[in-house]
Amino acid sequence: MSQSTSPSREKRPDRALGAGHDDFWAWCGKGELRLQHCADCGKITWPVALACEYCGHTSFDWKRMSGRGKIVSWCSFERDYYAGLLPIPWMTILVELEEGPLFISNPVDITEQDIRFGMPVAVEFIACEDSAGGFSLPVFRAA
Numbered sequence: 001m002s003q004s005t006s007p008s009r010e011k012r013p014d015r016a017l018g019a020g021h022d023d024f025w026a027w028c029g030k031g032e033l034r035l036q037h038c039a040d041c042g043k044i045t046w047p048v049a050l051a052c053e054y055c056g057h058t059s060f061d062w063k064r065m066s067g068r069g070k071i072v073s074w075c076s077f078e079r080d081y082y083a084g085l086l087p088i089p090w091m092t093i094l095v096e097l098e099e100g101p102l103f104i105s106n107p108v109d110i111t112e113q114d115i116r117f118g119m120p121v122a123v124e125f126i127a128c129e130d131s132a133g134g135f136s137l138p139v140f141r142a143a
């Protein structure tokens with residue numbers, strides 16, 4: 001917890017880290033949204049897992065996603081679940097990526113009044129930090 005804080009980074013709740021997760025965040029740090037792609041059946045497993053959710057194979061490569069998708073659900077949180085870390089209300093969206101996986105994220109410059117089912121969005125990365133340090137968080141903006 002001795003990490004210095006930077007005013008240009010948004011503070012966020014702690015990420016999941018460890019096997020698989022570290023690879024995901026490393027790709028995000030390079031500005032690439034990559035998900036686990038099974039070396040055996042070729043399907044994409046998301047969220048991060050140690051074995052393919054379709055066939056159980058444990059060997060993956062990291063397939064780059066297009067970064068495009070559409071909003072299929074959303075929720076505005078009014079309760080301060082993170083002790084002031086996130087200004088309330090804050091929006092969470094469920095994005096169906098072009099490649100199929102459902103990805104939970106935050107919208108950028110999309111208000112609750114503007115948001116629509118099926119709204120096309122594209123990924124971008126914002127500088128954030130948690131107790132483990134700085135990282136790039138994938139978020140989505142109207143495309």
Ligand SMILES: [Zn+2]
Nearest residue numbers: 038041052055
């Ligand atoms: Zn598989």
